Amino acid sequence: MRRFSLWLRGKPLISDSILALLLLTLDVLTVGEARNKVAYLVLGVLLVVPIIFRRTYPRGAALVLVLISTSTTITHWAGDDSSVHPALLGLGVMLYTLVAYVGRREGLWYLGLLVFDSTLSFLLIGKPEGGDLAFTALYYALCWTFAEFVGARHAYDAEVAARLAVADYDKERRAHDAVAAERTRIARELHDVVAHAVSVIIVQADGARFALRDNPDLAEKAMTTIAGTGRDALRELRRTVELLRIEHAPEELPQHGTAGIAKVVRMMRDTGLDVSLELCGEIDTVTPEVSLGIHRIVQESLTNTLRHAGPDPRAEVRIERAENDVLLDIVDSGGAPSARAHGKCGESLPTRITAPASLIPGSGLGLVGMRERIAVLGGTLTVGRTGNGGWAVHATIPLYRAVPD
Template identity: 50%
Template structure:
């Protein structure tokens, strides 16, 4: 039964057609029980005129309301003409039904006008059929009052349901938007991690390969060392890539993965030194007990900055790295102290600096990148500890 009710709720015309058929059935039962009725064609005509339009009450409420009221007036006047005071139609319950429909689907103004017309129709019916005024008036008033109150209650319920549906729609949209933002942030994070790993290793390998090609004939020992550095850098980049993929598949800051910290910075500096970059590093404070997110951020900032110095630092690239843990934040500063013009064939895309800015923004920190007062390029970041 509940399924049938839900099915009817989605098919209003079918429900209204069943209602119209029920009203006509009431008239048919009354007709069968009244053996003294002489004007049965008139009775059937009125029954059809009152009940059938109800099937379209929600599609054309004003037209159906006027039609039912007209049929009721015609029934009263025709009953007076033929002199049959028993010519009453149970299907005239369509009158309060149409009042209810006007209140719910049209508005109170049209319903109030219709109520005034119903009052006139009730007066005509009293005169036509000679009913007791008090009982007839009380019944009519009660019937129309119940129809109006029910309509007001249902209208309030519908307004509440519409408000709930609107809020659900907004919540669903917000959920979808948050999901899209989460996907976009995840894509950005993956792109940033892969860029930091691959661009760093490949850049070092390209620089070493260029150096080996220059020295392969004049200084074979130096070329051999450069090739060894390329091999070591490639293996390290591959290991770092595998580690990054493992992190991205699970949690980017899981506890069983080694943190970067002091040892990680020393490893980056050692690799860059073997690649030909003269690096000085200064670490102040305990950098091994800070959160993994901050530790990873420091590592990537130093790694990317030193890679850029190696690529664009000229013939004698030099850099100074300073990582200072303070009371409320960690200060990371990388300064390019080299001179000369770079002869590297590696061209930058700007993604490195963009990735650093995104990473620092995620960590709620600040980043400054640009030429310092002495003309050297400087990257300075402040990463809050909490």
């Protein structure tokens, strides 16, 4: 029975046709009281036809039903037939339909037409009895009240459905954003690992090729660096790929710290890059996320120096742990010889950035990855040319992320 009710709910013409048939049946049962039975049956059929379309075309059906009711009143007056059609109960049904499915304003207009029709009926056919008048008023009042209840229920159901739709959309959007963020993070990690390792390997391989005959020791050292770089890159690639294979696996971030930074600097020195490192404060106790961010920023900056700074490049790395954040300054000479700028802890290197990175050709995925990483950590990044034609990277990484209220 419940399944049949749900099936009827989606087919208003069928359910309204059943209601019209019930009203017509009541008319047929009272046809014996009419003098002109044929005219009585025709009017009965005409009265129930608008009921079939009460929810499909509510305004038009209501207007047609009132006009037919008024015509019935005039016909009774002209033919001196005082018999009443039970199908006129459809007037209350139509009032309920307008209030519940269209609105109170249309319901008030329709109620005014009903009052006019009832007044015309009383004037033409005769003064009604007190019981008939009370029944008519009570019937219309019950139809209006029931329509208010059903209309409120429909509004509540519509609001719940809208909220569920919004919740589903938000859920899908959050899932899509999470997947996109995860893909971006993994792509950023892969780029940092592969770009750094491949750059070092290419430089060392070229050096080994030229030094193979004249300086075998230097060539052997270069090959050792290549092998070590390849192993480190393979280990980090395996860790990153493992995140893709295990669903919902928590990421175990490596704690690079001072040893990791020193290893990167030593590896870059082995490739021929003149790097100076200055550490101010303890960075081995920062969170793994901040430690990885520091490591990747330094690694990517020195890799860019190795690839783009030209012959005899120099780079200066300063990492300072302040009270609430970590300050990073990586400055290179751009291939031009320059005196190193050493300062005290708390003093920034004289970067003198003259142009933002977005205005300098050649800003690629490395800079995009650094910006994304700094944004995730809640810090700031400034990248650009220095006054002597070099390249400067200044980053600020907060030690503790503020939790929103």
